[in-house]
Amino acid sequence: MSKTNVVIGLEIHAQLKTETKMFCGCRTSFGDKPNTNVCPVCLGLPGSLPVANKKAIIFTIMSGLALNCEISRYSKFDRKQYFYPDMPKNYQISQYDLPFCRNGYLEFLCDGELRKVRIHRIHLEEDTGKLVHTGDIMESDQSMVDYNRAGTPLMEIVTEPDISSPKEAKAFMSELRDVLRYLGVSDGNMEEGSMRCDANISLKNPDGTFGTKVEIKNMNSLRSLERALEFEIIRQSEILDSGGIVIQETRHFDERDGTTHSLRTKEEAHDYRYFPDPDLLPFVVSDEEIRNISNNIPELPLKRYFRFVNKFGINKNDASVLVSDLKMANFFDDCVKCNCSPKEAVKWILGDLTYFWNEKKLEPDSKVFEPSYLKELLDLIDSNLISIRQAKEVVEKVFEMHESPKKITEKLGIKQISDEGFLIDAAKKVIENNPKAVQDFFKGKKNAVGFLVGQLMKETKGKASPEISNKIINDILNDLKGRES
Amino acid sequence: MEIKDFTIGYLKNEYKKRNISPKEVLDFVFNRIRLYNSKINSFITLTEEYAYKSVESLKFEEVDSKPLWGIPVAIKDNMCFKGFKTTCSSKILENFVPIYTATAVQRLIDAGAIIIGKTNLDEFAMGSSTENSAFFTTSNPWDVERVPGGSSGGSAAAVAARLVPLATGSDTGGSIRQPASFCGVVGFKPTYGTVSRYGLVAFASSLDQIGPFATKVKDAEVAFSVMSGKDDMDSTSHPYEFSHVDKNIKEYRIGIIKELYETKGFDPEVLDSLNDVIGLLKAEGVKVDFCSLPHLEYSLPVYYLVATSEASSNLARFDGIRYGLRVEGKDVIETFSKTRGQGFGSEVKRRIMLGTYALSSGYYDAYYLKASKVRTLIVKDFERAFKEFDCLLCPTSPTTAFKKGDKTNDPLSMYLSDIATIPVNLAGLPGISIPSGLDNKGLPIGLQIIGRPFEDNEVLNFANQLESIINFEAQPQLGGI
Numbered sequence: 001m002s003k004t005n006v007v008i009g010l011e012i013h014a015q016l017k018t019e020t021k022m023f024c025g026c027r028t029s030f031g032d033k034p035n036t037n038v039c040p041v042c043l044g045l046p047g048s049l050p051v052a053n054k055k056a057i058i059f060t061i062m063s064g065l066a067l068n069c070e071i072s073r074y075s076k077f078d079r080k081q082y083f084y085p086d087m088p089k090n091y092q093i094s095q096y097d098l099p100f101c102r103n104g105y106l107e108f109l110c111d112g113e114l115r116k117v118r119i120h121r122i123h124l125e126e127d128t129g130k131l132v133h134t135g136d137i138m139e140s141d142q143s144m145v146d147y148n149r150a151g152t153p154l155m156e157i158v159t160e161p162d163i164s165s166p167k168e169a170k171a172f173m174s175e176l177r178d179v180l181r182y183l184g185v186s187d188g189n190m191e192e193g194s195m196r197c198d199a200n201i202s203l204k205n206p207d208g209t210f211g212t213k214v215e216i217k218n219m220n221s222l223r224s225l226e227r228a229l230e231f232e233i234i235r236q237s238e239i240l241d242s243g244g245i246v247i248q249e250t251r252h253f254d255e256r257d258g259t260t261h262s263l264r265t266k267e268e269a270h271d272y273r274y275f276p277d278p279d280l281l282p283f284v285v286s287d288e289e290i291r292n293i294s295n296n297i298p299e300l301p302l303k304r305y306f307r308f309v310n311k312f313g314i315n316k317n318d319a320s321v322l323v324s325d326l327k328m329a330n331f332f333d334d335c336v337k338c339n340c341s342p343k344e345a346v347k348w349i350l351g352d353l354t355y356f357w358n359e360k361k362l363e364p365d366s367k368v369f370e371p372s373y374l375k376e377l378l379d380l381i382d383s384n385l386i387s388i389r390q391a392k393e394v395v396e397k398v399f400e401m402h403e404s405p406k407k408i409t410e411k412l413g414i415k416q417i418s419d420e421g422f423l424i425d426a427a428k429k430v431i432e433n434n435p436k437a438v439q440d441f442f443k444g445k446k447n448a449v450g451f452l453v454g455q456l457m458k459e460t461k462g463k464a465s466p467e468i469s470n471k472i473i474n475d476i477l478n479d480l481k482g483r484e485s
Numbered sequence: 486m487e488i489k490d491f492t493i494g495y496l497k498n499e500y501k502k503r504n505i506s507p508k509e510v511l512d513f514v515f516n517r518i519r520l521y522n523s524k525i526n527s528f529i530t531l532t533e534e535y536a537y538k539s540v541e542s543l544k545f546e547e548v549d550s551k552p553l554w555g556i557p558v559a560i561k562d563n564m565c566f567k568g569f570k571t572t573c574s575s576k577i578l579e580n581f582v583p584i585y586t587a588t589a590v591q592r593l594i595d596a597g598a599i600i601i602g603k604t605n606l607d608e609f610a611m612g613s614s615t616e617n618s619a620f621f622t623t624s625n626p627w628d629v630e631r632v633p634g635g636s637s638g639g640s641a642a643a644v645a646a647r648l649v650p651l652a653t654g655s656d657t658g659g660s661i662r663q664p665a666s667f668c669g670v671v672g673f674k675p676t677y678g679t680v681s682r683y684g685l686v687a688f689a690s691s692l693d694q695i696g697p698f699a700t701k702v703k704d705a706e707v708a709f710s711v712m713s714g715k716d717d718m719d720s721t722s723h724p725y726e727f728s729h730v731d732k733n734i735k736e737y738r739i740g741i742i743k744e745l746y747e748t749k750g751f752d753p754e755v756l757d758s759l760n761d762v763i764g765l766l767k768a769e770g771v772k773v774d775f776c777s778l779p780h781l782e783y784s785l786p787v788y789y790l791v792a793t794s795e796a797s798s799n800l801a802r803f804d805g806i807r808y809g810l811r812v813e814g815k816d817v818i819e820t821f822s823k824t825r826g827q828g829f830g831s832e833v834k835r836r837i838m839l840g841t842y843a844l845s846s847g848y849y850d851a852y853y854l855k856a857s858k859v860r861t862l863i864v865k866d867f868e869r870a871f872k873e874f875d876c877l878l879c880p881t882s883p884t885t886a887f888k889k890g891d892k893t894n895d896p897l898s899m900y901l902s903d904i905a906t907i908p909v910n911l912a913g914l915p916g917i918s919i920p921s922g923l924d925n926k927g928l929p930i931g932l933q934i935i936g937r938p939f940e941d942n943e944v945l946n947f948a949n950q951l952e953s954i955i956n957f958e959a960q961p962q963l964g965g966i
Binding site for chain 1: 684686687717718721795801845846
């Protein structure tokens with residue numbers, strides 16, 4: 001089955017990072033005691049009414065603008081109706097025919113190639129509560145409901161069926177997640193469920209027409225998305241190759257064995273009886289509001305990637321690692337603004353700084369290690385005041401002592417010895433005390449130089465400039481060798 | 486102590502002069518309720534203990550600043566009042582105690598009103614007689630064999646029987662005005678959006694509106710001025726601020742709605758009463774003419790599609806999972822159906838089924854969408870009429886109060902009882918019913934006055950003056966005040 005025969009479309013649900021819920025003033029926090037972040041509105045108590053969260057609407061429009069969508073000047077909320085115990089009103093406030101955003105696209109890199117997937121629509125809705133089962137889901141004779149999540153703003157992004165491989169699906173999702181994080185509208189965390197993804201996949205018929213599509217749910221990571229789609233391609237190919245027919249259905253991905261199994265067929269689909277929610281007024285968006293929102297959109301990850309690569313000559317791998325972490329990419333930009341050499345900055349950021357940020361569980365914007373510190377550090381190295389090895393030590397001390405590299409070198413006396421007179425005297429002593437190494441050198445053993453430089457470093461407690469030490473030892477040895485012959 | 490009149494103006498005046506105290510009025514009220522409520526059956530719940538406690542916390546210094554200081558009020562039992570049962574006259578909410586108070590109720594309390602009880606209604610406000618109450622039917626104080634109208638029949642009857650001077654109702658298709666008409670009291674349905682719906686258990690969200698019952702227009706105005714105004718908890722609430730107008734009745738141009746005058750189905754006596762009023766107005770020098778609202782004939786079908794569609798959705802939440810009645814089934818689906826099957830009465834089920842059908846895939850365009858479009862045509866009819874006229878007049882209901890049981894097996898004839906009030910909800914307009922006379926059985930006849938949206942003050946001003954001209958003083962023979 002060749003790659004081009006696969007047709008994939010995605011439906012992504014992203015929880016919006018607003019302080020309060022979509023239609024009431026309850027906090028949107030997770031992991032609290034069940035049914036503590038609830039009120040008459042999100043519990044759907046008789047007589048309660050929804051009031052739309054403006055911030056969530058702004059976040060949705062902002063996402064639409066970032067994904068190159070047309071923004072509806074007139075939208076409304078509709079009720080999507082079905083009975084389920086996790087839904088307090090037995091209808092979900094969603095959007096049916098007038099979503100906030102339509103007809104956009106997202107560009108991203110897949111295997112180094114630029115790809116583009118069109119966005120069909122983006123709409124806003126409220127999340128449901130969560131069923132909690134006592135014991136095993138199949139055997140448990142009762143369920144409990146936690147409504148803390150009920151009413152959390154949920155943005156649904158629907159793509160066109162433009163994706164042609166599991167790998168591409170994964171790359172798209174990764175880029176989308178980065179975009180939402182850059183906008184600050186969602187955590188985009190699939191593992192924790194703040195971003196969820198359903199996939200529609202079909203294989204094209206031999207005559208080029210679309211085959212029957214199958215919907216897959218329950219993919220809780222980028223890797224799961226890729227695995228589920230890979231499995232589904234094999235499953236559907238086998239059915240088609242053996243002359244069978246793929247049936248239209250919803251399938252559930254099983255993380256444990258990487259397979260999918262049928263959840264429900266099309267015949268069991270709901271009639272949602274959508275109609276405009278009479279409790280909420282239609283929403284009119286002005287050009288000025290769109291301009292204001294647009295002005296708050298930061299540089300997006302793909303553009304930043306190309307800037308890092310083209311303007312600073314950062315290698316592609318490093319650039320994509322930097323860009324995928326908004327705070328790290330910001331840190332890098334700030335370092336460049338402080339006149340750090342971009343290439344040196346990347347080396348330190350992806351190397352020692354990342355190591356200590358991870359070790360100390362800090363974010364790049366935590367201010368423990370400021371961008372200006374990196375400039376100081378690089379200057380100390382460039383002016384031969386400290387060695388690279390000492391610089392690494394300084395970085396570690398910055399994370400311990402919360403002070404600038406300059407102060408730390410002063411306080412701890414970290415300084416490399418570049419005084420040639422002093423180093424020549426010390427080197428002579430080292431050479432005198434190690435006649436065997438000198439003999440080795442005469443016999444042509446090149447590593448004898450390294451050994452002697454090492455001895456000199458030891459003698460100076462590591463403070464000798466490695467460069468100068470190396471030069472001096474070489475000079476003395478060559479001088480001795482000249483005299484010898 | 487002697488109470489000669491049951492109006493806010495009289496009571497407050499007596500309070501100010503310290504001739505009577507709010508506690509004495511409460512004694513009087515609960516005494517009358519003990520005497521007459523067994524015949525009338527207005528109340529589902531009495532909040533006697535709460536009422537006496539609230540009276541104690543009234544500060545005399547506030548008698549002037551609080552418009553409803555010490556005024557007993559009855560609340561229709563579909564408005565949440567924290568800590569007291571709010572049943573909607575339904576088995577499904579028989580023991581439901583809300584954890585918050587409706588905005589309109591809270592505003593009454595803040596203005597000094599004393600809540601004395603919750604009144605009977607047709608289940609979930611669906612009906613025109615209170616016969617759809619799951620608990621009991623309220624009787625019309627003018628003739629206890631007859632219905633008080635509905636759905637706010639409990640409130641209307643309580644005010645008519647002078648059990649309480651003021652009561653709240655909710656009006657989706659006439660549920661305030663029709664029972665006011667049947668009971669010979671004033672019932673006002675304000676412009677949609679002027680009174681917050683927060684805490685009113687929804688029947689049809691785009692039509693529901695809270696309003697007052699009183700014996701006089703002035704009292705309805707005071708209650709409305711207290712309850713109305715923007716509420717951040719209701720997105721459909723309007724930044725409306727009430728201001729009283731004082732304009733001579735002669736300055737109003739009055740339109741008589743032809744379609745609600747020439748139509749069959751209106752009692753001749755009801756039309757006679759309207760003609761009498763027209764005569765009185767003309768004698769006052771008021772310009773009266775006929776106006777036509779050509780799409781009015783579609784009001785009933787439009788209403789029974791829009792209202793039932795919204796109701797089918799609004800009532801979905803009553804499923805036995807979180808609150809209210811729960812009848813256990815073998816699984817969650819069976820629990821849903823058993824709870825709803827046993828919890829809802831037949832009229833509610835009929836409307837849920839109608840609405841579910843109207844919103845179903847394949848039928849939506851033909852029913853709900855078409856109805857919404859015709860609704861717009863009705864709105865436009867009114868807009869046109871209001872270019873020529875300041876207020877429109879018509880009978881509130883085609884008949885006076887009918888006998889209990891007369892229409893219970895004929896929903897369509899029951900629905901016709903609201904033919905003159907429904908168009909006003911569809912257009913979101915202010916409408917008031919005031920008594921205009923008695924028929925030959927001694928039953929009160931109601932007159933409806935309809936105004937422009939957000940010109941509630943004009944409607945009230947006109948109604949107030951017309952009320953004096955009509956000078957309706959009759960009271961039901963229970964032992965009048």
